[in-house]
Amino acid sequence: MFVDSLATLEGNTEAKMIGKFFTNGRVSLWLAAVLSVNGVLLASIVIDGHSNRNDMKMIKTKEPLLIEGPNGDDNFYVLPLGTTLYHDKSFPEGHDRYVVYLNHKGAIAHEEVPMKPEYGGSFIDPLWLANVDADTLKEIFKRFPLSKKDIAAAIKANELTKDDLADIIRSMPD
Template sequence: MRKTSLILIVVLVALASAISGILLSECGVIHLNSKKTFRLEEPLLIEGEKQNSYSLLPAGTVMYYDKSWDEGHSTYHVYFHFKGEFKSAPTGGDGISPIWLRTVESDELPKLMADYPVSRDELSTILKAKRATKQDLLQILREWKE
């Protein structure tokens, strides 16, 4: 009888813990689910440490939401596979050095096309995301320096 009571108590405590965890997760108190993911529908500019130094994060890249900050920006994670070796140095305890990521503004397209090797597909995706008109394209072509 005592063994049966003990098993029943353990099962009830486990069940109550599971229900509490689910309720706390649903209320947003604790996070039991995986990170929210987003697949980019347009390339994004990665701002380098040097001024006017940019790279593109291609459309189709999956970004993992981390958190939003009071200052008005959010943090995302991106995972890369890498083969080979690269030069690096240990960072010590303060290894986080975030870089900025943002959409390409319409007025930046001529400079981007002149300074960065944008593929036809990337350019097409950017133009579609910005809902560029034929007038916009004509303006870009007029400003294009050869």
């Protein structure tokens, strides 16, 4: 009202326009409230998404790890030493879940995984990692026996000396 009175007295067109804009104060109030709520929601989404990425603890492996094959596959695969793992979640059963990021060029032979209601909008199907120990190696070598040529190539690749080999042979049970 004050702006209308002022515009009438002074004949000011700009004051009349401002007055018309503010005559319906409810619209302006609702507009301000909606914009404020949207701003707060957007800020919280951005902050939450940014903080989740930064909160993931990173570790770098010091030795290769065995990856068990998917769906009961009897094969083992190797995660190379020096791979960065991002801690995702700890479970009460005593194991942890990690994330590994991979880059790939070209097309990947694949099949789509349909989203089912029981997945709850997210499907996580982790593989198991295991440390390489003597018993695991024995089991692997039973399934995939090495020839003398294979063993020689492995020894040369690891730059073992004859003295190293002699120590290994001496430590073996008779």
